[in-house]
Amino acid sequence: MPSFNSDGTDIAYLDEGEGEPILLIHGFASNKDVNWVHTGWVDLLVKAGRRVVAIDNRGHGHSGKIHDPEAYGAPIMAEDARRLLDHLGIREADVMGYSMGARITAFLALNHPDRVRRAIFGGLGYGMVTGVGDPEPIAQALEAVSIEEVSDPVGRSFRKFADQTKSDRLSLAACMRSSRQKISQEDVARISVPVLVAVGTRDEISGSAQKLADLMQNARVLDIPRRDHMLAVGDKVYKEGVLEFLGETE
Template sequence: MPQFEFDGVRIAYLDEGQGDPILLIHGFASNKQVNWEYPGWVKLLVEDGRRVIAIDNRGHGESQKFYDPAAYGAPIMAEDARRLLDHLEIERTDVMGYSMGARISAFLTLNHPNRVKRAIFSGLGYGMVAGVGDPEPIASALETDRIQDVADRTGRAFRAFAEQTGSDRRALAACMRSSRQKISEEDVSRIERPVLVAVGTKDDIAGSPKKLAALMPHADVLDIPGRDHMVAVGDKVHKQGVLAFLNNVEA
């Protein structure tokens, strides 16, 4: 997979297809393959006539790992995404992020609105504003020697996912403990680009998609029926809804 480097930070990415670009930003403990290739998103979007760029966030996948929480945070990772656009000489793109990737996408849209045509915030609703709970049980679960010793249900789920994806658990723990810059309701209301908020109806992590969408002037909601946070990514309703949004909503 191609990579680029800036200020000593190495970022891996995928770049496939031709046409209007869309940047995909994966969730916590995932990577470009697990979040986007394996569930069929890359193939779907390429076949829809798009150039698909998927980033490995720092600390994830094939990108550089850091073990200091200060090296992470959504605003920092949004700048990684912006630098990738610069590297590829892409002036303006659609952006889709899942969970943590949706938060990163929001900072990219807020801080560089001229670079984003439309945004899709998947796997994250009002939790973008309110937060999604205490990060410490997840960080501790990632650092525990044996998954059998993890009592916290959410921590155990993320620990199992990190093992499944072959992730660097120490880097993920640092990422989880990073400073979480707040996105206020006022910040979200400044996102004037067309937005789709897509969340599984059984997702108990994301927060209300309707409450988040109501803050923005041009936002719609896509409910992904019967799916929780871990399995909503590749759902066919999710895919169909995103394609409809991209093909029917003017940027």
């Protein structure tokens, strides 16, 4: 498993295929394999002639585990992504993030606009601006000794997912408490690269995809029919829409 040092934290990644690069950034409590390999995304994009790079965000997957909330935050994780591009000698890439990964992608596009050619915000709409709920019940659920102690339904679902992915729960709790920085409407409006906002029609977490897209000068929406936040990521409509978007904006 290749990795590199990002300002003192070991960051794991995969790098497959040849062609125009695309960087994939996974969601909270997931990892590059669960989000992108097991769902078929890496294979699909490699077969489409792309060089596919996928990162394990700090605290996730095979990357370094840190229990201090100050070590996280979407802007900090965006710098990990930028350093990965530096490490691989990639000057500019398409970037697709899902959920927390979409927020990280937005900060990467804002802080390093010359590094992002096109962006796909999967699983996150206007919640990027308003926030997506109180992180504390989720953090407490992750810190609980047993899932049987967790009564909050949202916290319980994240705890179950973290257990399934065999994650470091204390790292995830620290990440949850600091990764949901809101982005102002004014800053979203500064994102000038082509953007695809792809959200499941049954996603009750992300917020309105259209309302987010309307803030940007060069954004469009992809509705993923009959999919919620957890199921949309591997959906066929999502995959076809992304390939179409990348092809149209060559």
